[in-house]
Amino acid sequence: MAKALLFDLDGTLLPMNTDQFIEQYMRALAPNVASFLDPKAFIKIIWESTNDMIKNTDHNLTNEQVFIDSFVKRTGIQQSDIWPTFVRFYEEEFPLLKIHTNPSPLSKEIVEIAKEQGRKVVIATNPVFPKAAIYERLKWLDLLDFPFDLVTVYEESHFCKPQPKYYLEILEKIGVEPQEAMMIGNDMQEDMIASKLGMPTFLVTDYLIDRGTLTYEVHQKGSLEELKEDIKAKKGVFAL
Structure with a gap:
């Protein structure tokens, strides 16, 4: 779950x-x-x-x-x-x-649905940027004031993707076990590596990154629109 x-x-x-x-x-x-x-x-x-x-x-x-x-x-x-x-x-x-990004209203809808379902919601962006840069990008999505349970920034994080310790630090901070959390990302290597810890994964395919060097288990995948529908319907890995 x-x-x-x-x-x-x-x-x-x-x-x-x-x-x-x-x-x-x-x-x-x-x-x-x-x-x-x-x-x-x-x-x-x-x-x-x-x-x-x-x-x-x-x-x-x-x-x-x-x-x-x-x-x-x-x-x-x-x-x-x-x-x-x-x-x-x-x-x-x-x-x-x-101007070099394509913000979508789907993003806000997705995190709002997840929060309404009682889930903890984390921005697990690679913390190689300072807080100012990460929160500015959240502003572009109209998510600056969203009550995230955690946003990983370089001032407060001790590890980066694809280090498994990056994910373990998040899980410790939010108080859940690996099998109780899911990583959702577009990078086969940096995001899907979370599956090695026993975390279910969802691969977002709109801007897919796959360097072809290592592949990890993908439990579910689809576009941002399909991600929204799957969370809303509690489909597959999103079952509660």
């Missing part, structure tokens, strides 16, 4: 081509740091520091701490010098990236 539904954000609840969005995000962010770093070198370092976050398995360090430590070591730039630039970017420029 799915007491908790864990929803991926990019490409799942927020319809978008994630690779194209990230490309536009980097293109917008890089010029802001030109006084500190060559933009091309900056993008390379951002990816390297992000990979350090993804590989981290130390539960004593938040993703934010891992990223900052990696970035400062790689650039020699002090956090206090460059971080105000990032803060300004997320406040003033990141909201403009909405």
Whole structure:
């Protein structure tokens, strides 16, 4: 029985081509740091520091701490010098990236139905972004004030997808067992890996990502519209 539904954000609840969005995000962010770093070198370092976050398995360090430590070591730039630039970017420029996404009213309907059914609802987006960026994307879906049971952000999370520990940390925080929670996402590798923990999975196919390297068990799949109908009808893995 799915007491908790864990929803991926990019490409799942927020319809978008994630690779194209990230490309536009980097293109917008890089010029802001030109006084500190060559933009091309900056993008390379951002990816390297992000990979350090993804590989981290130390539960004593938040993703934010891992990223900052990696970035400062790689650039020699002090956090206090460059971080105000990032803060300004997320406040003033990141909201403009909405044009590279395709928000759907289905997303709000889906989480509202799940909540009305008495389920816990989690935004299980890969916490490689700061809270400001994640909540801005929820705003695009008119979900900024929705009473989620948890939203994973890099300031508060200690692991990233596809680390199984990422999912275990969520389950511990919301107080459910793996078989009582379901992961819903569009990424065969990063989202469906939750099945290895005994979690049922639903693969959203509108913006499907499958790198073909590893495949994991998919218990149910369909479009965002079909996801809504399956939850509403309590069909298959959504039975209560």
